[in-house]
Amino acid sequence: xxxxxxxxxxxxxxxxxxxxxxxxxxxxxxxxxxxxxxxxxxxxxxxxxxxxxxxxxxxxxxxxxxxxxxxxxxxxxxxxxxxxxxxxxxxxxxxxxx
Amino acid sequence: xxxxxxxxxxxxxxxxxxxxxxxxxxxxxxxxxxxxxxxxxxxxxxxxxxxxxxxxxxxxxxxxxxxxxxxxxxxxxxxxxxxxxxxxxxxxxxxxxxxxxxxxxxxxxxxxxxxxxxxxxxxxxxxxxxxxxxxxxxxxxxxxxxxxxxxxxxxxxxxxxxxxxxxxxxxxxxxxxxxxxxxxxxxxxxxxxxxxxxxxxxxxxxxxxxxxxxxxxxxxxxxxxxxxxxxxxxxxxxxxxxxxxxxxxxxxxxxxxxxxxxxxxxxxxxxxxxxxxxxxxxxxxxxxxxxxxxxxxxxxxxxxxxxxxxxxxxxxxxxxxxxxxxxxxxxxxxxxxxxxxxxxxxxxxxxxxxxxxxxxxxxxxxxxxxxxxxxxxxxxxxxxxxxxxxxxxxxxxxxxxxxxxxxxxxxxxxxxxxxxxxxxxxxxxxxxxxxxxxxxxxxxxxxxxxxxxxxxxxxxxxxxxxxxxxxxxxxxxxxxxxxxxxxxxxxxxxxxxxxxxxxxxxxxxxxxxx
Numbered sequence: 001x002x003x004x005x006x007x008x009x010x011x012x013x014x015x016x017x018x019x020x021x022x023x024x025x026x027x028x029x030x031x032x033x034x035x036x037x038x039x040x041x042x043x044x045x046x047x048x049x050x051x052x053x054x055x056x057x058x059x060x061x062x063x064x065x066x067x068x069x070x071x072x073x074x075x076x077x078x079x080x081x082x083x084x085x086x087x088x089x090x091x092x093x094x095x096x097x098x
Numbered sequence: 099x100x101x102x103x104x105x106x107x108x109x110x111x112x113x114x115x116x117x118x119x120x121x122x123x124x125x126x127x128x129x130x131x132x133x134x135x136x137x138x139x140x141x142x143x144x145x146x147x148x149x150x151x152x153x154x155x156x157x158x159x160x161x162x163x164x165x166x167x168x169x170x171x172x173x174x175x176x177x178x179x180x181x182x183x184x185x186x187x188x189x190x191x192x193x194x195x196x197x198x199x200x201x202x203x204x205x206x207x208x209x210x211x212x213x214x215x216x217x218x219x220x221x222x223x224x225x226x227x228x229x230x231x232x233x234x235x236x237x238x239x240x241x242x243x244x245x246x247x248x249x250x251x252x253x254x255x256x257x258x259x260x261x262x263x264x265x266x267x268x269x270x271x272x273x274x275x276x277x278x279x280x281x282x283x284x285x286x287x288x289x290x291x292x293x294x295x296x297x298x299x300x301x302x303x304x305x306x307x308x309x310x311x312x313x314x315x316x317x318x319x320x321x322x323x324x325x326x327x328x329x330x331x332x333x334x335x336x337x338x339x340x341x342x343x344x345x346x347x348x349x350x351x352x353x354x355x356x357x358x359x360x361x362x363x364x365x366x367x368x369x370x371x372x373x374x375x376x377x378x379x380x381x382x383x384x385x386x387x388x389x390x391x392x393x394x395x396x397x398x399x400x401x402x403x404x405x406x407x408x409x410x411x412x413x414x415x416x417x418x419x420x421x422x423x424x425x426x427x428x429x430x431x432x433x434x435x436x437x438x439x440x441x442x443x444x445x446x447x448x449x450x451x452x453x454x455x456x457x458x459x460x461x462x463x464x465x466x467x468x469x470x471x472x473x474x475x476x477x478x479x480x481x482x483x484x485x486x487x488x489x490x491x492x493x494x495x496x497x498x499x500x501x502x503x504x505x506x507x508x509x510x511x512x513x514x515x516x517x518x519x520x521x522x523x524x525x526x527x528x529x530x531x532x533x534x535x536x537x538x539x540x541x542x543x544x545x546x547x548x549x550x551x552x553x554x555x556x557x558x559x560x561x562x563x564x565x566x567x568x569x570x571x572x573x574x575x576x577x578x579x580x581x582x583x584x585x586x587x588x589x590x591x592x593x594x595x596x597x598x599x600x601x602x603x604x605x606x607x608x609x610x611x612x
Contacts, residue, residue: 009466016420016469017427018462019437019450031524032467035412038525039471042409042483045490052485053492054310055340056296056541056567062339076203080431091429092436092445 004033101129109175109269109323116163116174123156123163123174127218130176134220134267142242143252143261145181147221148188152176155218162216172326173216178268180259181222182229183314184303185209192305193225193237193255196432196456206303207335208272208314215330220268223258227458228423229276229307231255232530233520234283236460241517244287246557246596250514253283259317260287264593270327271317276307277411278509278534280315281546285509285560288548288592290324290577291317295567296541297342300335308418309340311411311538319593321547321577325353328570344568352571356579359393363576364502368404369533375512377552381559382508385549388583389506389576399501401494404536406487411535412528413471413484420468423461428452463524492540495566504572505564507533509546513557537564545573547581548592558592 006029013020020028074087083090104126107115115121131149138144159174184190184202186209191197205213212219226236234242234257242257244250245265252261259271260283273280275293284291292315299314306312316327332346365386370379386396427449428434436443437451457465471480498505510530520527537544546560561580565572585591 004470008470012466012470012473014450015473016424016465017446017449017453018457018465019447019454020462021454024462028463028466031463032470034525035463035467036470039409039412039467039480042406042413042487043479045403045406045483045487047483047486047490050486050489052482053488054485056492057342059297059340059342064336072203077430079203080200082428082431082434089430092443092448094445096444 004029004036101132104129105133105266107269108320109172109318109326110320112175112269113171113326116159123159123218124153126174127152127156127176127220130220130268137265137267140243140248141245141261141265141267142240143223143258143265143267144178144221145191145193145224145239145258146189148219151187152218152220155213155216159216170215172330174218175270176218176220176268177212177327178220178223178259178262178271179209179212180225180256180271180273182225182274182305183209183272184305185219185222188222190222190305191239192229193227193239194456194458194461195238196426198238198433200431202303204303207300207337208331209303211330212272217270217330223256223262223271225258226255227461228305228419229255229274229279230419230460230464232278232282232527233515234258235517235521236458238458243517244514246287247514250516250557251286253286253514255279256283256291256317260284260289260291263287263317263319264289269318270323272314272331273317274304274312274314275538276311277415277538278531280317281534281544281560281562282510282531284317284546285548285562286514286558288558288596289317289319290321290545290547291315292324292328292545292570292573293537293543294328294332294570295342295543297340298346298543298568298570299331300333300338300341302335302337306422308415309422310418311415313538319591321574321581322350322353324545325349325574342568347568347570349571349574352574353578356575356582358389358576358579361394361504361576362502363389363394363396364399364498364505365396366404366498366505366507367398367400368402369507373511373529373532374508375552375554377554378508378510378512378559381550381552382561385561385580385584386506388580388587392579392583397502399498399505401491401498401536403487403490403494407491407536407539408528408532410484410487410491411531411539412467413480414488414539416464416468417471417481418468420465420472423465426453426456432456460524488539491536495536495540495542499566503565504576507562507564509533509560509562513552513555513559533562540567542567543570543573545577547577549580549584550592551595
């Protein structure tokens, strides 16, 4: 497992949609490099033929009857919205200007 | 009874007192609200107090009781809720600027259960932001202080709930535990906390950190009180597809029976030794000896893959968190602010700026770590491998539970550390979780109970009990038996031993003649 460079952190921050300023990038790169190396020891654990696990009592095909149930009204769903218009969430532009 | 005396009661005593008519639910709730007014400024355990709502519930309970109606056992007994569970009519912030002032349009299932049990909800307690932390120092709204020593942390991420209960600002509190966030705060504040079997309590309406690790659980001052709250919270929820189709384990009954004869108790070799404070180990070993005196047999067990548990956890958690926190995108709820000096910012720019401003350092660290671990080319090596290590840890537990009915360890390697001590070194902070993390990875239940104070610093020490998945009641049998034996030996309860500290002493401005 290679370490985490400052460029790596900048790229990943972009993927995670978090804008980091120059100082944050510096600090975070140092801290994360250390952490990544520490968690990288996971590769030393022999586990090739071991199945992965996510639940102690794995549940399969959990479903419910296909019946309509009460749900949030539009007003309730929009109640926390930074901006809304005509019963819809109003969002900043998603297309580039060209 | 004075207001203070009311707050010093256990939940069980409050329930009995209400039924007997010794005091009213409104008196009981008001007593707590007054005490919160007095002490919360110094502790910062509560982020929000709902005096009106709590008193309204209390009034309903009093009227129902007067009319001779049947009421649930904990009706009228107040409770505090960690700010991670959605509560209509109150803000739910998860300790973050991202959700500052957010009013959820629905209740979490566990909140609906508290309301159905007619328990006045006093307010929301402080926590590390989005439950990421072990000290409550990562809250966006200031740290909570430990009632035993105001310069020290109350543990995390559920420090607000543990401090509230430990300072008698509530008899019961809701916490959440992803890597120890109920158990470790219980240990460092001298209180009790349980993480139920994964799937035992609904996660619907609980702000998600790591969906395969999170569990809501009860916090209180005694094992019996914890059991009573556990029974209110547990059970299948069709709104949570990871919820178990099984009845709540008989935890209250087990807390009453406390029969340990012939029980085999395993001490985990890997959760002791170097890295554990001497005073913590001393109290732990004495407690183990107490269990033998009660009729149990101690066996040593080894769980060799526990040495990889931390690495696995700090891969699984950030990975799942990066996915769960992607929803805070400034589009539908939460903080939105545009990047400075950009005229017509794109949605992505607004996201980037909002998330930069809304999330604190620890949250950013973990999201970036998780995004990296899940990114193309790294998924199998990191997250995939970590999920396999989980299976190995679960198998270690299975093998251990063939030799023992429960396992014990110190809950945390040290007593409460000082505020600021570990803030500059994230790794040092993470290492404090080594004893609690394995239970979350394997999904098994765990509890912390207080077993005394450490000689070096007179601060609380917690002992952790672990049981096989779905056998939560074993925790309560062992916890209640040990608690009773220790209280006998001390001639007092754990929290009585904090009497040298002003905060847990009776405080009542009327009583003091002020």
